[in-house]
Amino acid sequence: MKSIAHVAPATVDIHATPKARSRNVSLDRARTFLTLVVLLHHAVIPYTYFGHTDPTSWIGFDCVVLATDSFFMAMFFFLSGLFVWPGLGHKPWLIFLRDRLLRLGLPFAICAVTVIPLAYYAIALRATPGLTFSEFWWKTVTVGPWPSGPVWFVWVLMCFDVTASLLYRVSSKLLDPINRLSLKGFERPSKFWLFLVVASAIVYIPMLVYYGQNYWFEFGPFSVQASRVLLYAAYFFIGAGIGVANFEDGLLSAHGRLTERRWFWTTITLIPYALMWVMIYIKREIIGNPDPLPSWYLAIYGAFFVLFSASILFAILAYFLQSKSPGPTLLDRMQGDAYGIFLVHYPIVLWLQYWLFDFELPAIAKAAIAFFATVVLSWAVTAALRKIPGAKHVL
Template sequence: MKSIAHAAPAVDVQAAPKLHKRNVALDRARTFLTLVVLLHHAVIPYTHFGHTDPTSWIGFDCVVLATDSFFMAMFFFLSGLFVWPGLGHKPWLIFLRDRLLRLGLPFVICAVTVIPIAYYAIALRETPELTFSEFWRKTMIFGPWPSGPIWFVYVLMTFDLTASLLYRVSSRLLEPINRLSIKGFDHPWKFWLFLVVVSATVYVPLLVRYGPYYWFEFGPFSVQASRVLLYAAYFFVGAGIGAANFESGLLSAHGRLTERRWFWTGITVIPYGLMWVMIYIKREIIGNPNPLPGWYLSIYGTFFVLFSASILFAILAYFLQSKSSGPTLLDRMQGDAYGMFLVHYPIVLWLQYWLFDFDLPAIAKAAIVFFGTVALSWAATAMLRKLPGAKYVL
């Protein structure tokens, strides 16, 4: 349960450094993923496994299994794409200042405001007489102090700071990944295989060691134990692709990846279906033991990394080949996407709280929560960005 509740996320990936021409395809992919985050959080109470609302629908379990299995890794991948050239064109201290302003400041503000407001809705359901001031004081002083989806922000800042140190050691550290990206222009399957092998190497052992639900936590600083190195791998693989030769590498709009978009879409179905097979085995054959046996976690983790890498390629292929002219809804939302991620969580939880006692189908409740969250978080971000200096952060 905890891995899902924390799993969201989006993103300081909305803006590439000014030294690069904007990549419309990647902008649209980032904004699309932000909407996926909002959808993920909107439907969780209406799943059979979560079922914190009186109603549920099995289709939402299918949605959550898919989203939780790829979107955070993909956010880190996209976040890493322009880090290396940014480090090459900015003084080190300026880069650090920008990261602290863009990531550190929002994390601190959200940790003491947005997140307590969000989780108060859950606490109020359990203790109706609890006041917000009592809840806030208990959270700040005694804990637990959950970070909700903003864990992504501080982890991304940690990766950025790590990248800045590695760049100072050698600006050529990621050249092997970049060379493989160039080969990926004609043979994307080679890069896919590389990503799968790296992902399995860093993810499966930690999954077996810690299981799928354990989080490293210290106050509002938390990260899922089994996935922390997986996220780091996706971030630095993205950084390697973006280090040089971007337009002649894997993510070129004219590369082989875009020509095989339906192939990659089809490939995702296989590991996704196999994950459901493993879930059936866990629940119906081995009796859902706790802890899960290592052999089970190893097999499930392998299917997980296969799905994550495949759907990454499928989504990127779709947006890279998209020929939509003129501003789309994703283009209009792009500038506000990061802010929407930061402010959406209390909106989604309070809409779910409000709808709890209504006698409505799960699909209707989820639709109200999703579209309401999109509209309200977008409006709130647009207003916040009008504050002096806010656009430097949001």
């Protein structure tokens, strides 16, 4: 069941923008959209070849999972980094760290001992019907394994934030080269795309070849996918470099060339995506799913992975940056609850899948029920929690 547990999580903590800056509606909508994509990702995993923990499956969901797993965690870290450097410039260092602990550390600690055991109990109960929750919870926190599910993202993001705060104290100009490249990206986004691809390949492909696709660094509830940890760090700090610039003058300007060529980036995205499927076919049908996979296979697959991740990042950002909808859209209405939806959705989706397991329904029907019910219930739970005094400072 680990493939379900550790697949990319969902919401990013970039709500705490400096008060001196106005909100960027396009980026708000992009991150809320990604939150919904994460809920969809977790809703369909049991009905795929990858997860297939339900009697039914549909190949279309394999297409969804391959796409989402190959980009959205990197994109969440990228979006998270955008406002870190300006935030460090507007807040005293200790205040910044206090806010990160409140916004990230506290939710992670609470979720690790409540939300996540409740989610995994649904999986354990399927294997051991007579198991009580108290027995499962005690074994989880004392003996293990103690998976973190999708909230691993929260503690890793906190580590990146702390690292950024230390680097900022060394020099506030450390990310200026990325800043200048972002400004050039107003007219030539392809240059920044190439930089993102090269940087991603340098930090990701060697880690993938060495650790493989499935190895995780784990210590209690603290876990992160070994091959991707440096990739996530690269996206985070590249995002932070862009955030040094005025958005209206750089790569993420609503009036730049990125938005003018959104269909180009969408087309470019399809090429490495198709090539990843070619590599999956080679793995399954030609070389017979060896374990471990050959280094040459991992290197080639990793190259297509970073190309896809960078391209779809540009395609999604181009779409939302050029969007002229005045709002409020559904994404706008959900924006304030997006972080909470991410934190609470996992036990909801797993228990819905547990309940649907014995129903003789097509995979599409089960996934649709799981997805829409998860959205509604997670949103309702978050709205209720945010009414608790002080909760809005965390959620």
